[in-house]
Amino acid sequence: MFLVLILAAGLWGIGYMAGVSRTARSVSVGVLLIGVLVIQLTLPDGHPLREATGGSAALWLILAGTVVLVLIYGRVLNALRNRAAPQSAEETAMPSDNFSETELERYARHIVLRELGGPGQKKMKQARVLVVGAGGLGAPALQYLAAAGVGTIGVIDDDIVENANLQRQVIHRDADIGMPKVFSAQQAMQAQNPNVVVLPYHRRLTDEIAADLFDDFDLILDGTDNFETRYLANRTAVALGKPLISGALSQWEGQLSVFDPANGAPCYQCIFPEAPAPGLAPSCAEAGVIGPLPGVVGSMMAVEAIKVITGAGQALRAEMLIYDALYGESRKITLTRRSDCPICGAEDA
Numbered sequence: 001m002f003l004v005l006i007l008a009a010g011l012w013g014i015g016y017m018a019g020v021s022r023t024a025r026s027v028s029v030g031v032l033l034i035g036v037l038v039i040q041l042t043l044p045d046g047h048p049l050r051e052a053t054g055g056s057a058a059l060w061l062i063l064a065g066t067v068v069l070v071l072i073y074g075r076v077l078n079a080l081r082n083r084a085a086p087q088s089a090e091e092t093a094m095p096s097d098n099f100s101e102t103e104l105e106r107y108a109r110h111i112v113l114r115e116l117g118g119p120g121q122k123k124m125k126q127a128r129v130l131v132v133g134a135g136g137l138g139a140p141a142l143q144y145l146a147a148a149g150v151g152t153i154g155v156i157d158d159d160i161v162e163n164a165n166l167q168r169q170v171i172h173r174d175a176d177i178g179m180p181k182v183f184s185a186q187q188a189m190q191a192q193n194p195n196v197v198v199l200p201y202h203r204r205l206t207d208e209i210a211a212d213l214f215d216d217f218d219l220i221l222d223g224t225d226n227f228e229t230r231y232l233a234n235r236t237a238v239a240l241g242k243p244l245i246s247g248a249l250s251q252w253e254g255q256l257s258v259f260d261p262a263n264g265a266p267c268y269q270c271i272f273p274e275a276p277a278p279g280l281a282p283s284c285a286e287a288g289v290i291g292p293l294p295g296v297v298g299s300m301m302a303v304e305a306i307k308v309i310t311g312a313g314q315a316l317r318a319e320m321l322i323y324d325a326l327y328g329e330s331r332k333i334t335l336t337r338r339s340d341c342p343i344c345g346a347e348d349a
Helices: 002-017 022-042 048-052 057-084 101-106 117-126 138-148 181-192 207-214 227-240 292-310
Strands: 128-132 152-156 197-201 219-222 244-250 253-259 319-324 329-334
Touching: 022 057, 117 292, 128 138, 138 152, 138 181, 138 292, 152 181, 181 197, 207 227, 219 227, 219 292, 227 244, 227 253, 244 292, 253 292, 292 319
Parallel strands: 128 152, 128 219, 152 197, 219 244
Antiparallel strands: 244 253, 253 319, 319 329
């Protein structure tokens, strides 16, 4: 048996020194192993050739089975890592600046808008937008950013699609239950618009990855439902000088604003210095939310993103839009930057 193993090692080493590919070397060793198995299974007991190659087929079958299991495990592990890991800059290259005939027809209603036109649509094609959360607010924001032609869209979320999500998170379908939300959203977005690049990150946003992740995008949309992640997104965006569009929901009411201290606007923590005490700001699961409301507010977030990217109109910097769906009312309030804000107060107002 040891002679066979030495021969296999020799074949691998000679192939390596000769510059033979890994696949070809694996095939040569595999052929050797198959030959040994044939000898063990066809020759009678006590045959010299069989004795020289181990004397028993059982050992070789166990060895072959172990090798196959290790190879399968390695391939599955690499596939999972590739799906979860951020892609390299080469893999996520910016889409081409040129528009195909299909794209020109698709975006025609944008291009005829005086505030956007061809230059605005080109800015959207070149833009890189990250959406934090693929739930109630993230779902419509992602759908409309993809449909609008934003060139590269990242989405980070560690959750999976559940039956209770489908009443409002319309980017996901019944068949997606159990699938990570980022992959369900990616499928829907690319089915809607194959001209955009979607980068899914199936993980929770943490301090360890936030800065590197945000640095790769021009604009951040926060559609999360917990204050820990909102504060993390805010301080990371402020540190990197990235605009942050943040939305929130409760029962029949939604709100959104563009937090952009780099352009003189307050940051999220200027307005919400501390997280509310437990029970004062219940989640949608605890307090409920009317199904279409996330679609309204999430779509508004997508509109604000387009305005920030293209410079059209006036984005909701230093303003908060509050929408009351129960009474069909909306209002805007002015937001003021705090000089004592621990996140952006030290910067020039």
